Amino acid sequence: MLSKKTQYAFHALTYLAENQGKGPILISEISEERKISLKFLENILLELKKSGILGSKKGKGGGYYLIKEPEEIGLAKIIRLLDGPIALLPCVSLNYYERCENCQEDICGLNVVMSEVRDNTLKVLENKSLKDVLRNY
Structure with missing residues (x-):
């Protein structure tokens, strides 16, 4: 079973993918839109950043963004990263x-x-990517 942490990671990643091209997204916006605790989300996004999935920009106009295209972000990788x-x-x-x-x-x-x-x-899981879980595609 996927942990809440991993489920929330997928919620945040899909939000970032759906808003790709709009620049960095504030963590507070992701938290509000996806109904995830801000503190919990901060830890999740930091882990995703450390693993090379997300980038971040500080200051005005800052936030998080995908470094890779959704089809390059494998589901198995995210699950292993957060759940083992x-x-x-x-x-x-x-x-x-x-x-x-x-x-x-x-x-x-x-x-x-x-x-x-x-x-x-x-x-x-190894043949599915973030793109496969997006509702918009």
């Missing part, structure tokens, strides 16, 4: 592998099924 692994079990994660406690992976049927779930989820 996409896999439902740590033992099937491609990027965050951890052995499960008291598990015998070589005979675990759950591991096999969750690997298939992960693969199918990734097949969708």
Whole structure:
């Protein structure tokens, strides 16, 4: 399940994408339009900026803006950035592998099924971008 943080990130990113070309957008505008707590949104946008998805400008006419086109911002990247692994079990994660406690992976049927779930989820998420979640396109 996507965390509130990731859901809010997508709300903010879609707002920025819908207003792309209008210059930097104030965080207070995004907060008000998407009904997200200003403090919570500040942290989310800062993380997205540090990861190279957003840029920001300070001072008059300042705010946040997309550095990449919406079709270049992958859904899987955003989810991993804010929520961590996409896999439902740590033992099937491609990027965050951890052995499960008291598990015998070589005979675990759950591991096999969750690997298939992960693969199918990734097949969708890695081929979808911010552009796919925009309502305007």
